[in-house]
Amino acid sequence: MxxxxxxxxxxxxxxxxxxxxxxxxxxxxxxxxxxxxxxxxxxxxxxxxxxxxxxxxxxxxxxxxxxxxxxxxxxxxxxxxxxxxxxxxxxxxxxxxxxxxxxxxxxxxxxxxxxxxxxxxxxxxxxxxxxxxxxxxxxxxxxxxxxxDEHLLSIGRRSARERAAYLFAFLDARVKSVAAPPADRPFILPLTQQHVADTLGFSLVHTNKTLRRLVQQGLIRWLDRGCEVLDTERLYHVAEWRPPKEGKRPFI
Amino acid sequence: MxxxxxxxxxxxxxxxxxxxxxxxxxxxxxxxxxxxxxxxxxxxxxxxxxxxxxxxxxxxxxxxxxxxxxxxxxxxxxxxxxxxxxxxxxxxxxxxxxxxxxxxxxxxxxxxxxxxxxxxxxxxxxxxxxxxxxxxxxxxxxxxxxxxDEHLLSIGRRSARERAAYLFAFLDARVKSVAAPPADRPFILPLTQQHVADTLGFSLVHTNKTLRRLVQQGLIRWLDRGCEVLDTERLYHVAEWRPPKEGKRPFI
DNA sequence: CGTATGCTTGACCCCTGTCAAGTTTGGTGG
DNA sequence: CCACCAAACTTGACAGGGGTCAAGCATACG
Known part of the structure; x- marks a missing residue:
């Protein structure tokens, strides 16, 4: 800060x-x-x-x-x-x-x-x-x-595992949608577990234990200060989330 | 439905x-x-x-x-x-x-x-x-x-009592802001406890017990299919919420 | 008068928060 | 190069908040 x-x-x-x-x-x-x-x-x-x-x-x-x-x-x-x-x-x-x-x-x-x-x-x-x-x-x-709206649904009604899966799927989809053309290299989401906790509404400790499960199941990999998504499809499925089909989008 | x-x-x-x-x-x-x-x-x-x-x-x-x-x-x-x-x-x-x-x-x-x-x-x-x-x-x-944004803060970080207090304070402020002039009669928020539960992200049972506490403390009154706010100030305080100072607002 | 909807309450247990202690990593300065 | 330090990540123990199940009550309505 x-x-x-x-x-x-x-x-x-x-x-x-x-x-x-x-x-x-x-x-x-x-x-x-x-x-x-x-x-x-x-x-x-x-x-x-x-x-x-x-x-x-x-x-x-x-x-x-x-x-x-x-x-x-x-x-x-x-x-x-x-x-x-x-x-x-x-x-x-x-x-x-x-x-x-x-x-x-x-x-x-x-x-x-x-x-x-x-x-x-x-x-x-x-x-x-x-x-x-x-x-x-x-x-x-x-x-x-x-x-x-989607975040509210997540925090209000999804379980810990679903919430975390949703967050990473969501962020992964977002980076990819604005990435420069050779978009096949791995994307690292530059987060701290504290950020994840403050996004999902959990304590740091419980976040850590939830992430551990996702790691063990091969859905993500946790790096220092970052998360790499390994299996987007399964994340989508766990979170019961459909990525928005954005066509061309505006920006200023 | x-x-x-x-x-x-x-x-x-x-x-x-x-x-x-x-x-x-x-x-x-x-x-x-x-x-x-x-x-x-x-x-x-x-x-x-x-x-x-x-x-x-x-x-x-x-x-x-x-x-x-x-x-x-x-x-x-x-x-x-x-x-x-x-x-x-x-x-x-x-x-x-x-x-x-x-x-x-x-x-x-x-x-x-x-x-x-x-x-x-x-x-x-x-x-x-x-x-x-x-x-x-x-x-x-x-x-x-x-x-x-405010709802996310509420669901993510406020306790049960704070969340409920916030919801009623928020809704009370909203009805009052669009009420026809003689605005001193009591306002009934036309909710079911199931609606409250689905807003706050709680189960129905736990919602009921949380509301009961607010009733006992004289902050709200619960009617059939409705909530009457008795003490807006204290609700604001419990929820640590400042009502938005809306001047004239637009509508179409 | 029976049925549906909504509100209450108690028992029990799991999910999640808190506390507390460690470990690993990267950076900084001697 | 090594010692030290701060950030960030781990892990276990324990307790409390909140979910689930189950039963009962009250009121409105046809």
Whole structure:
């Protein structure tokens, strides 16, 4: 939870944005691309453990994740923490702080991250002049909502083993959907068992014992500070989960 | 879970919509009002227990709730059910089925409900010609997201007593925010203990015992098929929850 | 008046949290 | 290069929260 200042990087042109390499994102018209480039003010890099946003903040920056992993969370006064969701490449963060009075959750970098910074005050202009992009933003919000629905089902009704299986299947599907083309190398989910515990709503000890079972059954492998998924199909089956069939998806 | 056909009601003009009586909704310009009236195709009434939408449905109707209570839920194959959130007056439902491939959750009427029906295909037109309304829709999506965040925190990290306290405080605040002006009469939350259980992620038996404690401590009163909140402040305190300070909020 | 729905309660046991102690790994500085 | 330290992961013992089973009660409704 380091709090050093983030490193500001120069602004890279949007049409050579690395995210556009990825097949799962939709294409932009050159007009859209022009506006987005204008909307963009620069890039930042955030080190692992750094706070990207904190609950209660008013009108924070608006970012799109360009690389790395982060997580959204809330904490109770006595320190109990709940991880709400993870943020990956292509995700838009900070929107809530613009629409509502203030941020209702915090975001922390799980790995080193690079973020694309947008100009705070141009959001109304985006809605006025670029309905297709406005539609995309709404789409992203609806997608976040449906992920949260699924997490609620998981925490509320799935058993420990099912919950853990669901989490890894879910995250595995997400990384793969935004991975750069040669997507056959193994993906490591950069988590700590404490993160898993705070996501699933379990204690650290019980999380450890649950993961151990998944490891023994050959579903995952646990590394230092990371999880490798070995058998996605069986994870899906244990969790009784169907991966969302995402066609092309938008991002800003 | 009755499945009789919903009763189609005649279309009422939007400028005499009962929701506009309520102070917590923002005012519309006459131009906005004109479009919304055009967008609206009629009203339906749904009886208690009726299914409003079902998971997997493609391109369902788009509605705004005019009166009554409903709930969004998901179920696992073996019947375990998780209630995700409740829908009340002013809430927009069915948006997800338009933006994504298909509905990811179901909605059922908790009481008799009346719904305002919108024309399926005019959503793109709304985004093109009425940015302020598009903004409102995004606002509504962000608000739903922040409610779900709070529920996740609750289910993941709060104790049984805290969770129940949170739920009733939350629902009490919600009804009051959309109540017609003389808002001092007691509000009854029209729930079954089974609904509470499926919301909190508990068994029915344990839910009953938890509620009993809240009753004995004078925080709530339990009626047949309903809960009356007696001490909002203490509920807030037990749940360690701050009610959102909503100023004027939008609706469509 | 019988039946369905919803609410209550007690007994029992397993899942999960807490406490406590270790082990392994990677990094840092002498 | 080695000693030390902090993070992260393990493991066992024990207790309590919450699930399951089972039975009973109350109210509404046809």
């Amino acid at each position: 380091a709090t050093s200042t983030p490193a500001i990087l120069p602004r890279v042109s949007c049409d050579q944005c690395p995210l556009r390499q990825c097949r799962s994102f939709r294409d932009f018209s050159s007009e859209e691309l022009g506006f987005v480039h204008d909307f963009k003010t620069g890039e930042v890099s955030a080190a692992q453990g750094m706070s990207i946003m904190v609950e209660g903040e008013r009108n924070p920056q608006l970012y799109t994740v360009l690389s790395g992993w982060g997580f959204r969370y809330k904490i109770l006064e006595d320190g109990r923490r709940q991880i709400l969701n993870y943020v990956l490449s292509g995700d838009l963060i900070g929107l809530q702080g613009h629409l509502m009075e203030e941020m209702q959750h915090s975001i922390e970098a799980l790995t080193r991250m690079t973020l694309c910074i947008f100009e705070r005050d141009k959001l109304p202009k985006l809605f006025r002049h670029h309905p297709s992009l406005a539609y995309d933003i709404t789409w992203l919000a609806a997608r976040e909502e449906s992920m949260l | 009755a499945t009789s056909t919903p009763a189609i009601l005649p279309r009422v003009s939007c400028d005499q919509c009962p929701l506009r009586q309520c102070r917590s909704f923002r005012d519309f310009s006459s131009e906005e009002l004109g479009f919304v009236h055009d967008f609206k195709t009629g009203e339906v009434s749904a009886a208690q227990g009726m299914s409003i939408m079902v998971e997997g449905e493609r391109n369902p109707q788009l509605y705004t709730v005019l009166s009554g209570w409903g709930f969004r839920y998901k179920i696992l194959e073996d019947g375990r059910r998780q209630i995700l959130n409740y829908v009340l007056s002013g809430d927009l439902i069915g948006l997800q089925g338009h933006l994504m491939e298909e509905m990811q959750h179901s909605i059922e009427a908790l009481t008799r409900m009346t719904l305002c029906i919108f024309e399926r295909d005019k959503l793109p037109k709304l985004f093109r010609h009425h940015p302020s309304l598009a903004y409102d829709i995004t606002w509504l999506a962000a608000r739903e997201e922040s409610m779900l």
